[in-house]
Amino acid sequence: xxxxxxxxxxxxxxxxxxxxxxxxxxxxxxxxxxxxxxxxxxxxxxxxxxxxxxxxxxxxxxxxxxxxxxxxxxxxxxxxxxxxxxxxxxxxxxxxxxxxxxxxxxxxxxxxxxxxxxxxxxxxxxxxxxxxxxxxxxxxxxxxxxxxxxxxxxxxxxxxxxxxxxxxxxxxxxxxxxxxxxxxxxxxxxxxxxxxxxxxxxxxxxxxxxxxxxxxxxxxxxxxxxxxxxxxxxxxxxxxxxxxxxxxxxxxxxxxxxxxxxxxxxxxxxxxxxxxxxxxxxxxxxxxxxxxxxxxxxxxxxxxxxxxxxxxxxxxxxxxxx
Numbered sequence: 001x002x003x004x005x006x007x008x009x010x011x012x013x014x015x016x017x018x019x020x021x022x023x024x025x026x027x028x029x030x031x032x033x034x035x036x037x038x039x040x041x042x043x044x045x046x047x048x049x050x051x052x053x054x055x056x057x058x059x060x061x062x063x064x065x066x067x068x069x070x071x072x073x074x075x076x077x078x079x080x081x082x083x084x085x086x087x088x089x090x091x092x093x094x095x096x097x098x099x100x101x102x103x104x105x106x107x108x109x110x111x112x113x114x115x116x117x118x119x120x121x122x123x124x125x126x127x128x129x130x131x132x133x134x135x136x137x138x139x140x141x142x143x144x145x146x147x148x149x150x151x152x153x154x155x156x157x158x159x160x161x162x163x164x165x166x167x168x169x170x171x172x173x174x175x176x177x178x179x180x181x182x183x184x185x186x187x188x189x190x191x192x193x194x195x196x197x198x199x200x201x202x203x204x205x206x207x208x209x210x211x212x213x214x215x216x217x218x219x220x221x222x223x224x225x226x227x228x229x230x231x232x233x234x235x236x237x238x239x240x241x242x243x244x245x246x247x248x249x250x251x252x253x254x255x256x257x258x259x260x261x262x263x264x265x266x267x268x269x270x271x272x273x274x275x276x277x278x279x280x281x282x283x284x285x286x287x288x289x290x291x292x293x294x295x296x297x298x299x300x301x302x303x304x305x306x307x308x309x310x311x312x313x314x315x316x317x318x319x320x321x322x
Contacts, residue, residue: 052078054075054078056079056082056086056087056090059075059078059079060075060079060090060094060105062075063075063076063079063105064101064102064105067101076105076108076109079109080108080109080111080112080113080114081114081116081121082116083113083114083115083116083121083123083124083125084115084124087109087113088110088113088124088125088128088129090106090109091106091107091109091110091113091129091132092106092128092132093106094106094109095107095110095132095135095136100139100141100143100144101143103136103139103141103144103147104141104143104144104146104147105147106132107132107133107136107144107147107148107151108147108150108151110125110128110129110132110133110151111129111133111147111150111151111152111154111155112151112154112155113125113129123155126155129151129155130155130157133148133151133152133155133157133160134148134152134157134159134160135148136148136151137149137152137160137163137164137167138163142172142174142175145167145175146174146175146178149164149167149175149178149179149182150178150181150182152164152182153178153181153182153183153184153185156185156186158188161186161188161190161191162190164179164182164183164186164191164194165183165190165191165193165194167179168180168183168194168197168198169197173203173205173206176198176201176203176206177203177205177206177209179194179198180195180198180201180206180209180210180213181209181213183195183198183210183213184209184212184213184214184216184217184218185217187218187219187220192214192218192220192222192224192225195210195213195214195218196210196214196224196225196228198210199211199214199228199232200228200231204236204237204239204240207232207235207237207240208237208239208240208243211228211229211232211235211240211243211244211247212243212247214228214229214247215229215243215244215246215247215248215250216243216246216247216250221251225247225251226248226251226253228244229244229245229247229248229251229253230244230248230253230255231244232244233245233248233259238269239271241271242269242270242271242272243271245259245260245271245272245275246271246274246275246278248275249274249275249276249278249279250278252278252279256275256279257279257281257283257284260272260275260276260279260284260287261283261284261287264276264284264287264288264291265287265291266291266294266295268291270303270304270307273288273304273307273308273310273311274307274311276288276311276314276315277307277310277311277314277315278314279315280314280315280317280318281315281318282315282318284311284315285312285315285316288308288311288312288315289312291308292308292309292312
């Protein structure tokens with residue numbers, strides 16, 4: 001299964017930290033994925049999270065001492081869920097520190113600061129955390145800027161857009177990647193222009209997220225976007241190709257149907273099945289059913305099989321209605 005798309009979509013739908021950690025361990029550059037996506041959307045915390053019992057000061061120490069590790073990110077995740085005047089004051093102090101790591105931590109806390117209300121939670125101190133994040137865009141240290149860019153993907157602010165576009169041309173791949181992730185949340189022509197540039201970035205991961213942003217997060221449907229998606233359908237990277245296909249499918253581009261008719265088979269990826277479901281055309285029903293009919297019993301479970309069933313149902317419904 002093409003795990004990056006599963007990981008990306010589940011993160012956007014708030015999976016638990018336990019699920020995220022389990023999947024991150026199966027991915028290359030696990031700490032990069034876990035860190036970036038823990039800072040991608042507010043996560044539900046599991047009752048088994050040991051960080052819940054730690055004091056604010058101890059969580060801060062753990063986050064700093066275990067920087068960029070699973071343990072450190074779990075401490076940050078717990079800090080983000082403790083929205084209160086005290087936690088906000090701590091984030092502000094950290095953001096003013098002479099240490100780049102402390103400043104980064106302050107921004108990571110601010111980026112998703114939420115307050116628990118029973119089983120649910122709500123954003124906390126949005127206006128004040130926006131100010132911290134916007135100021136962070138002008139920091140002298142790259143890692144602090146990355147934290148600010150990441151945070152402004154969770155808490156978008158129109159005033160950030162010009163700086164985000166400026167940072168999209170930075171020579172450091174890690175920062176361009178953060179910008180590619182964040183710009184998907186900004187439905188503005190200049191954000192789309194930047195994503196179009198990032199969709200041809202030399203780095204595979206940057207192209208992947210820029211293509212995802214254009215194809216799945218942006219609602220705009222322009223000739224330029226379709227041209228970029230069609231071009232990336234022939235990319236050297238499988239995830240870029242997959243996101244391009246899904247982007248064309250959600251725009252009901254007929255070329256996506258032709259592509260799937262040619263490529264659907266037992267080894268197809270979740271991208272192909274998501275695209276088939278989005279298109280929901282009778283032409284795809286027969287090849288999808290052929291895939292299902294050839295499966296062994298032990299293959300009829302899991303996420304991939306669920307996506308296959310959803311694609312078949314979508315195409316069957318359309319076939320009955322036509």
